[in-house]
Amino acid sequence: MLLAILSGFILAILLPLLKNILRGGLFILLSALPLSLFVYFLSWLPEVKAGGDLLFSYQWVPSANVNLSFQLDGLAMLFCLLITGIGSLVFIYTSSYLKGHPYLGRFYGYLSMFMASMLGLVLSDNLLLIFIFWELTSISSFFLIGFNNDSEASRKSALLALSITGIGGLFLLVGFVLLNQAGGHYSFTALLNSSPDLASHPMYGWILFFLFIGAFTKSAQFPFHFWLPGAMKAPTPVSTYLHSATMVKAGIYLLARFTPVLGETVWWNGTLTLVGGVTMLYAVIHALFRIDLKGILAYSTISALGLIVFLLGIGTPESLLAATVFILVHALYKATLFLVTGIIDHETGTRDVTRLAGLNKVMLPVGIAAFMAALSNAGIPPTFGFLGKDLIYDATLRSGSLFVLLTGAAVVTNICLLFTGFKAGISPFVGPLPQEFKQVHLPSPLMWIPPLLLASCGIVFGLFPFLIEGSLLVPAVSSLLSTAPDFHLQLWHGFNIILLLSTITIGSGIFLFYYLQSSESKLAWVSRFEPFSPKSVLVGMAKGFALFSAAWTNLWQNGKLRHYVFTIMAFLTVLLAVRFLQGIRLNLNLQSLSDLAFYDVAVLLIMATSILFAVFTKSRLQALASVGVMGFCICLIFLFYSAPDLAMTQFSIDTLTVILFVLVLQKLPGYIKEESKAIMWRDGILAFCFGTLICILALEVLQEPLHREISKYYAENAYTMAKGKNVVNVILVDFRGFDTMVEITVLAIAALGVSGLLRLSTRKPENK
Amino acid sequence: MRSLIFRTAAGYLLPILLLFSVFILLRGHYLPGGGFVGGLIASIAFVLHSIANGIENTKKIFKFHPRILMPMGLCLSLFSGLSPLLVNKPFMTGLWFKEPFPVIGMVGSALFFDIGVYLVVIGVVLTIIFTILESI
Amino acid sequence: MEILLSFITGFLYASGIYLMLRRSLVKMILGLILLGNGANMLIFLLGRMVKGEPPIIPDAAKTLAGIYADPVPQALILTAIVISFGLQAFAIILMERAYKFVQTDDLDQMNSTEEDI
Structure with a gap:
């Protein structure tokens, strides 16, 4: 399998x-x-x-x-x-x-x-x-x-x-x-x-x-x-x-x-009946006005599918039987008609029903296949289609309180389906053969035997339904039902209301076929409703969505870095602020804090001044120097508060950064003139809010009790396990050595990036 | 900038600072210091020298481009991490010689790891600074 | 001290962000440096401040005992400082390159990805 x-x-x-x-x-x-x-x-x-x-x-x-x-x-x-x-x-x-x-x-x-x-x-x-x-x-x-x-x-x-x-x-x-x-x-x-x-x-x-x-x-x-x-x-x-x-x-x-x-619930049956019913009527009316053979077949297919859904929706054993039979009926005749259409298209080069006629004279076997399929489509006895239609009417008539409405819908659909079948299967083959199709000849048997075979199946199954009834249809229906189905397919049921409906269907269908001539103008008339069709609505929705996303993207992704930073920061600020509004309890235990020495205050004052200077000075060099001073102040704080390693590193890094910056700075222009006061105030307020929130955050965390399990582990094992006494260094080179290794790799990549960037320029003039 | 005093001083400062950086590197396991700081101090020494004497003269001290220090350091760190595998211990287990060496003290795989860091830092800083100085 | 330090940390953040929102490239990178230092200070502060007790095991002892400064945030910050140096160096060079090619250091004008390089 x-x-x-x-x-x-x-x-x-x-x-x-x-x-x-x-x-x-x-x-x-x-x-x-x-x-x-x-x-x-x-x-x-x-x-x-x-x-x-x-x-x-x-x-x-x-x-x-x-x-x-x-x-x-x-x-x-x-x-x-x-x-x-x-x-x-x-x-x-x-x-x-x-x-x-x-x-x-x-x-x-x-x-x-x-x-x-x-x-x-x-x-x-x-x-x-x-x-x-x-x-x-x-x-x-x-x-x-x-x-x-x-x-x-x-x-x-x-x-x-x-x-x-x-x-x-x-x-x-x-x-x-x-x-x-x-x-x-x-x-x-x-x-x-x-x-x-x-x-x-x-x-x-x-x-x-x-x-x-x-x-x-x-x-x-x-x-x-x-x-x-x-x-x-x-x-x-x-x-x-x-x-x-x-x-x-x-x-x-x-x-x-x-x-x-x-x-077997109201929702299931109601939805299917409604959607199926709307589809079958909507599509079949569309099919009436098409002049392209494939277009006719496409819409009649939609309609037939609607009919099947409709039958499944009714949900009675009769309707499920009708649906099963109709699946087979439809597949047989619709495939035939499509194959025939393919032959016509292949041999004549057109699928326009207003131009096609009289092809019987040049491709009779194809015509016979199409004729049989059209008959089956129309449900004219003794075809299989007749059986199918009988079952459909039988199902709708027994469907319950709404049977008049449902039967009516089914009759209308069937009349129009008959029309489309005749249009596709009969009209290209009857009447006088136009001059332009005189040279058309019968294609290879490989092409016309398949439709003929399918169409004959439609007749054979109609005449001898027992061929497939027991072996195929009964098991199929029984898998849809919980109980074993009990039915017997036959062509002749005697004179009853179903026969009357069939006669009405066939009669009005044939009448419609003679009365309604397809033409360009009718197609054009239908096309006026195109803007209201679901397709146009969907395409319009897609276009609108594209426009909206373009506008949305341009609103946020406008290419201005400052805009991005501002958005991110504003969002973060709001997020933090909302969190803090839900409750802050600032009751710091002053006893737990370390004392304030005069040199602490001095360092902090210098630091604050240098930051202010860095922000507001007009000279780049002064700003840079102030940032350097700020870095050394941080270095001092590290030194005061028991972090000699940090102080040393901060000191050297600060020196190097300043040197690096000075080297580059001489090649850059002076500050550009700043934008309007309003924007400066806006940014200033945002920055102030964020800074305040960070400050509150720090104070909040400080009053939480500290858990130092990790530090304790390192402090206890630094010497016993790693034979080092500088715990910070032991962490870096031993306990978390792998992290450090990745870190120096990153550093190396940064250096390669820098040297690559600079190389880019030195080679540039040669390329030109 | 390139006054005589500065240039002369820089010439003496270079070996002193380099020596100091090695000292910082070696004592890092017991006292404040280590590969990062040591490497930074060493590179500051070279930067100082190159500002005073010109980049060409500094480059002469090196027989090779400082860029090579980066892969060398990385490999050294990696191998010091891999070495425990040879004696069937997990990656990056600390290995130590039993007896302390004179002057240096205890020597173990962590020390080689730190030397690797030291070399990478020098390589990184000098590569950056030298490329900039060259392009000006 | 902690209170003052948290104020200064907030101040570092605020000034860093303010500078990053300016149009000039140089200011943006200065802002980046300030922001990085602010983050380091925050970590340091939250690891609690201990005066004069570095996390170094005394000669006689085998483990750290009593009051000592937390080594974990220190290791974190040390890593952060070194990495931020790499970042800053790269940013500074990138800025210089960008200025050379675009002939402007106005961030608002550097908003096209279609620049001919």
């Missing part, structure tokens, strides 16, 4: 090596991988049908509770077969569609990577594993959408798709983490067993929120739907594979997967 999932990744890694061998038409051999996977999964069918608990677990990161555990149940099986089955056809189709493309090898690499991630996603039992594969599908789809990387539009839509689905993925991760906290497991099967507790958990609302955002972004639900039409910039095989059959269904899969765990 692990090999089956990883084989796609392995292939993707091997492709750079293989592509030289596979040059030319041999790329079709790669289709063997999805095909064999398809057969492999088919071979599991009997066991899945028997309801066996197919859990495959491999150790991965046991410490973090992340194991490679995979679970093959009915739902996963349905998706696996879709992924590998349609995958095989797409692999075959691509070998002809992109024949001779210089990056064909790369394309197959991305494609198999995507397939593997998708398989991993639907098979994973561990939530974190689901997340990893979820993000992998986003990333590989980014490469696939942006495959024509020399086109800017293509790159842009790839980035848009990545950012929307990627952000959704992060939301999903949060949802999973919360779910783990609430349920105590990352394993899905374990969560399933504890599901009754979850709905009453306080975090339940948040879990739903994050999970929904993740699923809605991936499955292009309103208001996150807009990346999908953009993603149609991808080569058609990608649109077929990712955007009709598999990736966009990942969100659906997730929702379906979690229905038994989190479902």
Whole structure:
């Protein structure tokens, strides 16, 4: 099982090596991988049908509770077969569609990577594993959408798709983490067993929120739907594979997967029904006015996804059955229509429905495939689509108090979906053949057999539903329900209200198809609402955010050092002040302080004077001298208060600094004229406040009792262990010798820096 | 600045100050002093000399550029820290000779460490000051 | 003494910050030096002041006993002084270089990273 999932990744890694061998038409051999996977999964069918608990677990990161555990149940099986089955056809189709493309090898690499991630996603039992594969599908789809990387539009839509689905993925991760906290497991099967507790958990609302955002972004639900039409910039095989059959269904899969765990609450059902309903109506109305074939298909796909979410939201056994069947129905006919569109685009060079007509005369097999797909889409008997639609109406009619509204929404959606299916599948093929398409010829069979095969599946499953009912659909539905499903698919139910609704749908759909002609002007009319669409809102938000951050950055990071220092210092001052305001108790025990000798006072006075002088003098040399004096005063204080080592060091360092400064000073200009009085006062007040706070801080600390365990240890062991009597020196060279070593290293680096800086200038004139 | 008295004095001061700096270095383990202060005093001696006699003359005293003192000192410190490893003791354990040496007193790995510090400090200060003096 | 010393420490900090906020590069570096000394004084002060009892073990004794100045802050400050020398030397040279290239020591005018060097 692990090999089956990883084989796609392995292939993707091997492709750079293989592509030289596979040059030319041999790329079709790669289709063997999805095909064999398809057969492999088919071979599991009997066991899945028997309801066996197919859990495959491999150790991965046991410490973090992340194991490679995979679970093959009915739902996963349905998706696996879709992924590998349609995958095989797409692999075959691509070998002809992109024949001779210089990056064909790369394309197959991305494609198999995507397939593997998708398989991993639907098979994973561990939530974190689901997340990893979820993000992998986003990333590989980014490469696939942006495959024509020399086109800017293509790159842009790839980035848009990545950012929307990627952000959704992060939301999903949060949802999973919360779910783990609430349920105590990352394993899905374990969560399933504890599901009754979850709905009453306080975090339940948040879990739903994050999970929904993740699923809605991936499955292009309103208001996150807009990346999908953009993603149609991808080569058609990608649109077929990712955007009709598999990736966009990942969100659906997730929702379906979690229905038994989190479902059956008002929030779950209400949100899904509402979002799904809005999406399906919104997108299908958009689809009516498109003239680009892919655009029509993109919006009708969004609408179909909305329909599935809507059905999942209703949440009754009938609706879950309808959703499962419709996933299959939709994948079959939509993939066909996409493949057909690819052929039309490939052969005629246009996807404009207003120009395409009469192609039946030059590519009949393609026309037949498209016709069958359109029929299935329309739900005209005896196609599989008819069954699907029946189930949908059956579900909405039994949905409870709001059934009139829900059924109405479903009918309207289905009418429009029928229209779009006819538009994409029938109108390019009927009528007189325009002059410009006279030379168009049938492409290689590698391209037209896959859609024909898919479309025939749609008819065959409709005529003989028992072929898949027991083996595929029943296990799939049963993994959504806690109880075993009880249903029987058949074409003919007798005369009832469902049949009436179907007739209405088909009738008005066909009427609409004849009445409403697509044209540029109608598209333009719809486009006027573009500024209000979620896409424009999001792009506007992004731009606004960029502007805001630019303004914010310029406000703080204006390149003026003083500004930074001021901000930092002001913030620190406020921080300290707030802390002190909460309580200071200045009751210093005067007895504990050391006495004041007259020479102490004298030194401090000199020090204060020299500081004042350093700050206010107009001469740089005087300022420097005062700083030197101040340094010697400090040296004296060290000497008075038992720190001879410090005094010596301070003395020599002070001397050296002054010498150094004097050497450099002669090359610098005099003080520049100071700025306004106001700024000086502002800085002065800030400095005064900070100084006062430091003073208070010092006094505060002085009244705290002192703990000298460390000093005591050093004092006691300096001689006994390190054979030194100057404790300070022993600390430096022995106890903390390693610190000292790093310190002298730093010093050496500083010296090298200085000599490097100076060298920079001496070499400068030569370079010029 | 380069008065005769100053120059003559600087010539005598240099060896005296150097001697003093070594004295400070060696007594550091028992009394105030040590590698840092010793190194600083030694470098002040050289700086004084170079101000009085010109940088070229000071450089002549050295057979090499003072920059080399930095890696030398660093290596000395490092090896004095590493030496206990040879006798199977942890890094930077203090090792001492049993008997005190005449004049110097007890000699141990800490002393070599301090000499390393001393050399690095001289190297650092002289490198900085010399480069500046050269560039003026 | 401690009270006076804490005043002077606050004063060192205040003047250091004030100088760092000035436009001239030289003043900024003087401010840096004052600030560094202020920090040293603060550490020294907080290690408590002891008069005339350096942390040196007397000849006869093997350990320090009675009242003695705290050796730990002293070791810290010693390190800080030496490091701050490295820092100051680097800052002074950097200032000199910067002035040579930009031909100004006005910090407000040194706000572009796009200078041609």
